[in-house]
Amino acid sequence: xxxxxxxxxxxxxxxxxxxxxxxxxxxxxxxxxxxxxxxxxxxxxxxxxxxxxxxxxxxxxxxxxxxxxxxxxxxxxxxxxxxxxxxxxxxxxxxxxxxxxxxxxxxxxxxxxxxxxxxxxx
Amino acid sequence: xxxxxxxxxxxxxxxxxxxxxxxxxxxxxxxxxxxxxxxxxxxxxxxxxxxxxxxxxxxxxxxxxxxxxxxxxxxxxxxxxxxxxxxxxxxxxxxxxxxxxxxxxxxxx
Numbered sequence: 001x002x003x004x005x006x007x008x009x010x011x012x013x014x015x016x017x018x019x020x021x022x023x024x025x026x027x028x029x030x031x032x033x034x035x036x037x038x039x040x041x042x043x044x045x046x047x048x049x050x051x052x053x054x055x056x057x058x059x060x061x062x063x064x065x066x067x068x069x070x071x072x073x074x075x076x077x078x079x080x081x082x083x084x085x086x087x088x089x090x091x092x093x094x095x096x097x098x099x100x101x102x103x104x105x106x107x108x109x110x111x112x113x114x115x116x117x118x119x120x121x122x
Numbered sequence: 123x124x125x126x127x128x129x130x131x132x133x134x135x136x137x138x139x140x141x142x143x144x145x146x147x148x149x150x151x152x153x154x155x156x157x158x159x160x161x162x163x164x165x166x167x168x169x170x171x172x173x174x175x176x177x178x179x180x181x182x183x184x185x186x187x188x189x190x191x192x193x194x195x196x197x198x199x200x201x202x203x204x205x206x207x208x209x210x211x212x213x214x215x216x217x218x219x220x221x222x223x224x225x226x227x228x229x230x231x
Contacts, residue, residue, distance in 0.1 A: 035220070037168070037222075044209075044211060044222060044223075044224050044225040045160065045162070045168060045211050045213075045222045045225065046222060047213065047219075047220035047221060047222055050218075050220065059218075061218040061219050061220075062219075063123075063219060063220070063221075064123045064219070065123070097167050097168070099167075101170065101173070108170075108173050108174075108177065108179070109179075110169060110170040110179055112167040112168070112169065113167065114167060115167055
């Protein structure tokens with residue numbers, strides 16, 4: 001059974017840092033392209049960033065609004081995706097979802113986590 | 123950063139047909155934007171319906187189809203069902219950086 005389980009969310013003060021994790025199982029994580037999207041309460045989806053598989057260079061792309069503050073990384077030995085967030089702002093409050101959507105050969109799938117809530121508040 | 127635009131809300135009758143569109147502030151949407159369409163129901167994570175303009179997943183109902191139409195990406199629902207009532211989001215890629223549209227709230231009524 002495919003599972004993506006996010007963790008690490010919680011309450012953090014403005015200017016603080018947080019690292020989200022997404023533990024994957026049931027598929028070949030090392031071959032998967034992964035992304036983070038977020039959703040502020042009552043709002044639409046926002047693309048945070050993505051990381052390719054190492055077979056495709058392992059490169060990352062980040063949304064302009066978060067570039068320099070958020071960093072996506074992966075540890076294929078632990079089947080885990082990360083989102084390191086720093087200089088957090090109140091407007092970063094959202095549910096953060098990790099998703100896996102394709103592999104290195106271009107085969108598409110759709111694996112989703114249940115999301116983890118990040119609340120930035122003083 | 124580019125702005126992706128969608129209709130905020132649409133209503134379709136059961137059994138009817140509706141087209142949702144996805145435009146880009148940078149100009150014409152092409153296959154090079156790799157348009158995705160997501161469906162999100164209340165309290166759930168978004169689910170991909172369409173990827174790369176018109177490709178479906180195995181779970182995508184046949185009544186949904188994706189295309190390029192009039193310079194935009196389009197999601198057409200033919201034969202709407204009550205369970206299709208949801209929020210729909212398009213996602214466009216700009217040299218690897220994704221941008222979501224604001225979403226369309228689809229009511230089946």
